[in-house]
Amino acid sequence: MRMDTELKTIAIVGSGASGVACFIQLVLKYIIAKSSQPLSIVLFERKNEFGTGLAYGTGQEGHLLNTKAGLMGLFPGERLHFVQWMHQHKDLIEQDFPQVHPHPDSYPPRMLYGLYVQSMLDHYFQIAQQHKLQVSKQHMEIVDAEATGEQRITLKSNKNSYYHADYVILATGTPASATFRELNGLTQFIASPWPSKRILTTIEDKNAKVSIVGSSLTAIDALITLVENGHKGPITFFSLSGLLPRVQSPAEIPFQRKVLTLSNIRTLIRENQRSLRVKDLIRLFRAEVENHLQRKVDWAAEERVGKNQLDLLEGDIRQATQGANLYQNILYSLREDTYAIWKLLSADQKILFDKWIKPYFDINRHAIPMENGVKVRNLLKTNQLRVIGNSDDIQWDGTKFILKTEDEKSYEADFVINASGPASVVSKMEDLPLLQILLKKNYIQEYAAGGLLADLNTMRLESGDGIPRLPLYTVGHPLSGLQLDVNSLWFNVEQADRLTDDIIQQIR
Numbered sequence: 001m002r003m004d005t006e007l008k009t010i011a012i013v014g015s016g017a018s019g020v021a022c023f024i025q026l027v028l029k030y031i032i033a034k035s036s037q038p039l040s041i042v043l044f045e046r047k048n049e050f051g052t053g054l055a056y057g058t059g060q061e062g063h064l065l066n067t068k069a070g071l072m073g074l075f076p077g078e079r080l081h082f083v084q085w086m087h088q089h090k091d092l093i094e095q096d097f098p099q100v101h102p103h104p105d106s107y108p109p110r111m112l113y114g115l116y117v118q119s120m121l122d123h124y125f126q127i128a129q130q131h132k133l134q135v136s137k138q139h140m141e142i143v144d145a146e147a148t149g150e151q152r153i154t155l156k157s158n159k160n161s162y163y164h165a166d167y168v169i170l171a172t173g174t175p176a177s178a179t180f181r182e183l184n185g186l187t188q189f190i191a192s193p194w195p196s197k198r199i200l201t202t203i204e205d206k207n208a209k210v211s212i213v214g215s216s217l218t219a220i221d222a223l224i225t226l227v228e229n230g231h232k233g234p235i236t237f238f239s240l241s242g243l244l245p246r247v248q249s250p251a252e253i254p255f256q257r258k259v260l261t262l263s264n265i266r267t268l269i270r271e272n273q274r275s276l277r278v279k280d281l282i283r284l285f286r287a288e289v290e291n292h293l294q295r296k297v298d299w300a301a302e303e304r305v306g307k308n309q310l311d312l313l314e315g316d317i318r319q320a321t322q323g324a325n326l327y328q329n330i331l332y333s334l335r336e337d338t339y340a341i342w343k344l345l346s347a348d349q350k351i352l353f354d355k356w357i358k359p360y361f362d363i364n365r366h367a368i369p370m371e372n373g374v375k376v377r378n379l380l381k382t383n384q385l386r387v388i389g390n391s392d393d394i395q396w397d398g399t400k401f402i403l404k405t406e407d408e409k410s411y412e413a414d415f416v417i418n419a420s421g422p423a424s425v426v427s428k429m430e431d432l433p434l435l436q437i438l439l440k441k442n443y444i445q446e447y448a449a450g451g452l453l454a455d456l457n458t459m460r461l462e463s464g465d466g467i468p469r470l471p472l473y474t475v476g477h478p479l480s481g482l483q484l485d486v487n488s489l490w491f492n493v494e495q496a497d498r499l500t501d502d503i504i505q506q507i508r
């Protein structure tokens, strides 16, 4: 199929939450601009469903949002919109999700959030049609792209159809992990915890020994998939840090930062006449904590690696109940400033941040809802779950997996689920072949700290040497190095707003 060349055409490749957020903003901005330019918007999606993407297409009710509902609005500046939608759909919730109490501090099932995104997509699809916008959804994978001059791009699908577009938005989402690729051919090795159905169809023996690589939110998703479907056998989290996410307070506790402020960071840069370093951030964070507590802290004693994770989790649940996780309160209070600070770090310093503090940042900033904290605690208590740190060696001996730690201890497993988190280096995102092809053609360029290089005011991608910049944009995980919060919906929605501003300004 070929599109009418008189039209301006915007192609959105990937129709998860980010792609849908872009679609809605394009429709709204086009209508508001009262543009007379004929416009067509095409949404592409390789999965069966549009709107749910990787995160919200889970078939498991036990997979909860990890972000409070009050941040999950699909519209920029309207973070409460999802909560308002839940209130407007009380009948659906009472019937299908009776345990959900719509509230900004609640953590509803991600399935319910997927229904919200789909209903917003349907709604704005209809609005677009009423305004004579040409809109369509194409269920196919875009596998190649060819620039026609500097202005247009021809997309090729896996069904051998071609689409000409004036603008292409790559909303291709979260890639699979880049680790343990050598085990990928084994049926007992599950390369990704999603879709969760694969875990259930592969591990039929409910008493099998299962190792989950990782111990973060992804690993907890895999754990919940197993136990909520009756798995009784031993489960091991096997990870480098061996750290579990901390637990969310029932309500966010406001924190007034006095030391770790953007203003103090700017002063530091001006007075020292040098760029920001990770060490500065560590120092300011520690000073913030000590200033709040009005005492010195023994930072070595705060180390969590190598400690008993059940004891730590019990303590975290107690602290969360009282809203007393100071680190979490400080990091949540930084939500609106994090990006501005991140942009002040050079690529080298961003890499150091990932190495030195990302694991600690993540367990506090991406904590688990209380309900999941209690589930994990109970599994640790009964010894069905164990957490092993300092480990990244897995071998298959022909009948079972042997997992080894740095201190040469060995563990056996019948099945391994790789939940070690998404690849951040684009050339290793093998499940996103389109990005590989665009890289090879030099249409896009990698950023040293991960992800792609883009103009952060517009999210337009930079091309490689010798290739003029093309009308290619991206949002979400492909910007994982340049941006820090690409795993938060509220952040991606704000970036979708900027990106669509740029496109609409050019076509109206």
Ligand SMILES: Cc1cc2nc3c(=O)[nH]c(=O)nc-3n(C[C@H](O)[C@H](O)[C@H](O)COP(=O)(O)OP(=O)(O)OC[C@H]3O[C@@H](n4cnc5c(N)ncnc54)[C@H](O)[C@@H]3O)c2cc1C
Pocket (backbone or CB within 6 Å): 013, 014, 015, 016, 017, 018, 019, 020, 044, 045, 046, 047, 052, 053, 054, 055, 056, 064, 065, 066, 067, 140, 141, 142, 143, 171, 172, 173, 174, 221, 432, 434, 475, 476, 477, 486, 487, 488, 489, 490, 492
């Ligand atoms: C398991 C999980 C849970 C999460 N929970 C939360 C949460 O509670 N709160 C929160 O704020 N954030 C959460 N996130 C972060 C989440 O990634 C973002 O919030 C946001 O949903 C990302 O949406 P996306 O559209 O960018 O990516 P995705 O949801 O990954 O969607 C990308 C889509 O693009 C499609 N695609 C890729 N390549 C092509 C192609 N070439 N052609 C056609 N289609 C293609 C894929 O099939 C996919 O459907 C979670 C992430 C995961 C993985």
